[in-house]
Amino acid sequence: MSALKKTAITSAPIHSLIRERWSPRAFADRPVEAEKLRSLFEAARWAASSYNGQPWNFIVATKSDPENYRKVLDCFVEFNQSWAKSAPVVALSVAKLKFEHNGELNRHAFHDVGAASATLTIQAEELGLAVHQMGGILPEKAREIFGIPEGYEAVAGIAIGYPGEAHTLPDHLKAPEVAPRERKALDSFVFTGKWGKVLPIVGGKA
């Protein structure tokens, strides 16, 4: 009963936590220890951000608190609810849209929430946990349910737990769960000098 590995096939060496991290839909029926959960948000806390504005916020619930768990799940689109409900912890990331220091719009609010969430996922991998982030949420429903104030906006859903087994998923989700991870080649997105001109050191081996 070991967790499914989906090691990235890389074109250059990368740290094992980055290489092994992936986004499962199957979670084990096992709670996440409070101290581990705390470490996840502590990791997010130390991400870099524009003007150190730290625009990230998280609304979190565990299955041990069914009422609040249900409220978070209700903010996911139906498809995501169908599998995320097996995760022992669900969360929403929420961006603060303006800077505190001058009240101006923070063009990098979503960017920095993404940085914090990515850092959280790497910490999760270190702790043997798996994270699946979801774009498919209902931001206005989240605003209503949780009273998210003006100037803030729900960004993404996050399912957290110990990795489970693909056979526990509904049939139509079994194949994607075990399919290899795929990415665009490096030479399709690392340029120099002008758009589309490949940076020489990334060419050739991707």
Next chain:
Amino acid sequence: MSALKKTAITSAPIHSLIRERWSPRAFADRPVEAEKLRSLFEAARWAASSYNGQPWNFIVATKSDPENYRKVLDCFVEFNQSWAKSAPVVALSVAKLKFEHNGELNRHAFHDVGAASATLTIQAEELGLAVHQMGGILPEKAREIFGIPEGYEAVAGIAIGYPGEAHTLPDHLKAPEVAPRERKALDSFVFTGKWGKVLPIVGGKA
């Protein structure tokens, strides 16, 4: 001549790569090896993204290519140019704003670029490199200089190199370089049930 350490004072254990990562302005006068640079973008490549859209792109230049290096530097605001010019590698992240699979706006384009860039910084820490990301860039100038097409947008600047020493910086940048890293307390941004209600496991120790 050892690099300045600014270990995060954490309220819960986190991985050393996250704990030690910070954003210096002083870089050593030493090039970044091609294979290490390649590993940085390879790490970015494996970030999670909405619909696996991988909206991240990078325009990169090293000091060994002065013309293209200058072009990237010119897209940073003047303040950032003043210190980033000591970094052996400079880059711009660029977001693809629409999904390939349906042509619709990708609400998470900046979010996912932030995830890729954060992953890059953690890989950099692993390789003994330092990264300083900058919100302060000139996206329209970048569009013009590099021919960034419609549907894409320059997001952030990135300075990459081996860490340097604070005394090499202009006077007004020396104090911030050695100041401790600061973050909001966990209980100010991790909620449950409703906005502002602290998730119990993060209260008390932050």
